[in-house]
Amino acid sequence: MLPPLKPIPIKDRVSMIFLEYGQLDVIDGAFVLVDKTGVRTHIPVGSIACIMLEPGTRVSHAAIKLAATVGTLLVWVGEAGVRLYASGQPGGARSDRLLYQAKLALDDELRLKVVRKMFALRFGEEAPQKRSVNQLRGIEGARVRKMYELLAKRHGIQWNGRRYDPKDWEKGDVVNQCISAATSCLYGITEAAILAAGYAPAIGFLHAGKPLSFVYDIADIYKFETVVPIAFKVAATRPKKPDREVRLACRDLFRGEKILKKLIPLIEEVLSAGEIEPPEPPEDSVPPAIPEPGSIGDVGHRSG
Numbered sequence: 001m002l003p004p005l006k007p008i009p010i011k012d013r014v015s016m017i018f019l020e021y022g023q024l025d026v027i028d029g030a031f032v033l034v035d036k037t038g039v040r041t042h043i044p045v046g047s048i049a050c051i052m053l054e055p056g057t058r059v060s061h062a063a064i065k066l067a068a069t070v071g072t073l074l075v076w077v078g079e080a081g082v083r084l085y086a087s088g089q090p091g092g093a094r095s096d097r098l099l100y101q102a103k104l105a106l107d108d109e110l111r112l113k114v115v116r117k118m119f120a121l122r123f124g125e126e127a128p129q130k131r132s133v134n135q136l137r138g139i140e141g142a143r144v145r146k147m148y149e150l151l152a153k154r155h156g157i158q159w160n161g162r163r164y165d166p167k168d169w170e171k172g173d174v175v176n177q178c179i180s181a182a183t184s185c186l187y188g189i190t191e192a193a194i195l196a197a198g199y200a201p202a203i204g205f206l207h208a209g210k211p212l213s214f215v216y217d218i219a220d221i222y223k224f225e226t227v228v229p230i231a232f233k234v235a236a237t238r239p240k241k242p243d244r245e246v247r248l249a250c251r252d253l254f255r256g257e258k259i260l261k262k263l264i265p266l267i268e269e270v271l272s273a274g275e276i277e278p279p280e281p282p283e284d285s286v287p288p289a290i291p292e293p294g295s296i297g298d299v300g301h302r303s304g
Helices: 059-069 095-106 108-123 133-154 174-196 214-225 227-235 240-259 259-272
Strands: 013-019 022-027 029-034 041-044 049-054 057-059 073-077 084-087
Touching: 013 174, 013 240, 022 059, 029 059, 049 174, 059 073, 073 174, 084 174, 095 108, 095 259, 108 133, 108 214, 108 259, 133 227, 174 214, 174 227, 174 240, 174 259, 214 227, 214 259, 227 240, 240 259
Parallel strands: 013 049, 022 057, 049 073
Antiparallel strands: 022 029, 029 041, 073 084
């Protein structure tokens, strides 16, 4: 009998890969992508944080099971990764973390503290006093529009605003295509980090009402110092395949800047702004009949 698989911590993984036109399966114990000619490409699934599955991919039950066991997020996306259809959940199952996050989000005072912290981390200065969440959202939106304009001017690109259609990749101009591809990369690894830390992607603070609200909250803190400048830089070269060029540049950036090592501490720092302790389980709660075995993975990974 082989020992049980245990997840590699998220900070030690490759950020992401994109796969298309093939069948993901487990063959002879290996996680592989098999193309239409039968050629196998081995994927080191346990050392990747997030695998983006583009149109033309199919996934076997065995492949999904192995990805879940090693804590690798599978994300089904549209062409160029612009539209997210679904994601496999390798973690996020820590009830104490989920209750802590929910308590912060449901209390107006605590939520405002968290939003103010996100503002400070994003812009490098304290948020204006006596402002509501909606007012801070408006201030942020105005600053973001200005940042887009400055980046366009720096790279000599005509900027007509952030305009794109998630259902039609070709409709957007090149710079908007590049931005969409770049942000999808950041969203993928951010969701993987949130799940690995034991939290819920849907419980946001500035964003709300979407399955990835908290993903957008956390990713936006880093977006303009990481992937958005890359998008404008690539767009300025007038690439034939903007999505591919952007992905490669993002992958290199994530590796060079060690973004995965920074994401989980960032999540904890943001939530700690609420200045409360995670809630204790109720005294009358029943402990698990079969305790979970220890794991070298992150707290949200389910391994056994």
